[in-house]
Amino acid sequence: MKAKRPVFLExxxxxxxxxxxxxxxxxxxxxxxxxxxxxxxHLLHQSLASPQGFxxxxxTLSAWPMRLLLLGLTWxxxxxxxxxxxxLALDFNLGLEREAARRSAQVVIGGAVAVLVLGVLL
Amino acid sequence: MSRxxxxxxxxxxxxxxxxxxxxxxxxxxxxxxxxxxxxHAQWAAWVARPWVSLSFMVAIVLLLxxxxxxxxxxxxxxxxxxxxxxxxxxxxxxxxxxSGLWAMQALLAVGMR
Numbered sequence: 001m002k003a004k005r006p007v008f009l010e011x012x013x014x015x016x017x018x019x020x021x022x023x024x025x026x027x028x029x030x031x032x033x034x035x036x037x038x039x040x041x042h043l044l045h046q047s048l049a050s051p052q053g054f055x056x057x058x059x060t061l062s063a064w065p066m067r068l069l070l071l072g073l074t075w076x077x078x079x080x081x082x083x084x085x086x087x088l089a090l091d092f093n094l095g096l097e098r099e100a101a102r103r104s105a106q107v108v109i110g111g112a113v114a115v116l117v118l119g120v121l122l
Numbered sequence: 123m124s125r126x127x128x129x130x131x132x133x134x135x136x137x138x139x140x141x142x143x144x145x146x147x148x149x150x151x152x153x154x155x156x157x158x159x160x161x162h163a164q165w166a167a168w169v170a171r172p173w174v175s176l177s178f179m180v181a182i183v184l185l186l187x188x189x190x191x192x193x194x195x196x197x198x199x200x201x202x203x204x205x206x207x208x209x210x211x212x213x214x215x216x217x218x219x220x221s222g223l224w225a226m227q228a229l230l231a232v233g234m235r
Binding site (some may be wrong): 053086 | 137140141142144147148151155161162163165166169185187192193196212217219220222224225227228229230231
């Protein structure tokens, strides 16, 4: 099976359909959140340990690099939840037709961004 | 873990934990967004409520399981050399376990006060 087969991996020229984009973003967002688990555990521990710890956590969370990170993680959580709900629906054979699946993937991708923007504006 | 969380069991675990975590994260997120705790006393008192504490503890256990199954699937897909794969899995496993214990300890300490 070592026959030469054509390989096309020019990522910038491959157009991923919405379903594929929602899928890879589901992965990326999941990995991002896994990497943030130690930070989350640390912040939870620190904020609960003492009034000084709470103040330190509040200060950390309002610093702008952390705000940016928090914004990214909030997007990750929103996309992961919306895409997860879509996968559960697909598991129950809901929305399996190509057009419905494409539409729901677009709703997932757009919905996560929309809710994030709404949260920032409010 | 790898034995008990393989195949169909892992598939089911991922979905059951997903439903709980989605509800928990929505609830926690809305609470922190709409009524952020003003100071340590308020935050600790809220977390120390039995139902809040319990839902946090269940969430931590399920989050570790969900994160483990997810990261394991990703590693199996992208990390092919066996040594690297096992090493990465061990590293993630250790970090997840340590994080879980650290968070659990914080909850228990606040509950004991």
